[in-house]
């Protein structure tokens with residue numbers, strides 16, 4: 010184990026023991042596995058032969074970048090018409106330059122000019138387009154907040170007042186270009202790698218400290234992240250991610266930044282099923298197969314069962330198995346009481362009850378807590394006993410538990426704001 014792994018695993022063990030409410034027995038098992046390495050299927054063990062840190066790296070050819078650049082995907086969605094009209098290629102996008110009116114322009118300049126000179130018809134069309142974007146872009150986590158809604162409503166209302174519409178158009182284009190720039194493959198990067206990993210630090214950080222988010226982000230308000238330690242007992246699983254070599258750190262754990270990542274689970278036929286790419290799919294199945302040589306199916310299959318059963322970890326106080334929200338898969342308990350993962354046409358959260366005859370429990374949240382891991386660490390709290398602070402003070406915005414709320418009419422306040430009211 011190298012020094013970084015040692016530091017990472019020590020930090021993870023501390024968090025699992027102190028904050029994530031595993032049963033004593035499960036903490037012992039977790040520590041043992043993280044020290045000795047995940048015990049995978051024979052095929053996965055073979056795959057990682059000669060990779061002591063549990064990572065296999067594949068350099069991505071530059072000719073494949075176009076397929077992997079999330080910034081380009083976003084750009085094509087947002088600037089669909091202008092891209093077609095100005096014939097903007099991926100090369101243009103990469104170099105941030107396009108030929109427009111017989112001159113070389115920066116992209117944002119050319120695009121803004123195009124919108125502003127295309128006349129009111131385009132402005133109106135743009136107003137409509139922005140409504141469309143709102144639907145298509147809901148998965149852009151960076152675009153949460155009211156900016157988009159406000160500006161598009163105002164833009165529509167202001168279309169008659171040309172001057173304000175011009176300013177708003179410039180604002181919107183700049184806003185989009187900034188967002189797109191943030192997820193574009195960096196020009197200075199030393200190239201991209203596809204990494205297949207069973208290093209638990211990567212699994213632990215699978216959605217945290219990124220520009221995008223999922224419910225496995227440790228600061229997400231949906232505490233499915235409390236199930237992350239339980240992944241360590243899955244012998245069928247690897248994580249695939251794409252990185253530009255930049256690093257990320259949180260809670261004392263340092264790993265590569267993930268531009269995109271997905272879980273992959275091996276089935277009984279030795280087919281490797283990717284579950285879901287976050288934040289969006291950048292790697293076509295055939296490219297994933299070409300690089301990794303894993304037996305990834307061309308098209309998604311639902312009818313599969315994991316190669317080996319899972320000997321699950323459990324949370325304390327008999328609240329059930331410790332495992333994540335499952336994308337495109339779910340649990341199966343066979344006649345002998347063995348627990349498998351099977352393919353499914355949607356995602357969901359269910360958990361397994363501990364006991365001789367394990368049962369699958371539907372649709373129940375393990376935890377009500379919603380303030381993220383950092384709060385638990387700072388306050389030395391365990392998720393199982395932490396308060397649900399889902400109510401916000403109407404005045405100062407501080408998060409409150411039910412006992413801390415003071416109510417006037419339909420509004421909730423903290424004690425200070427209540428007293429000052």
Ligand SMILES: [Zn+2]
Nearest residue numbers: 402405423426
């Ligand atoms: Zn307050």
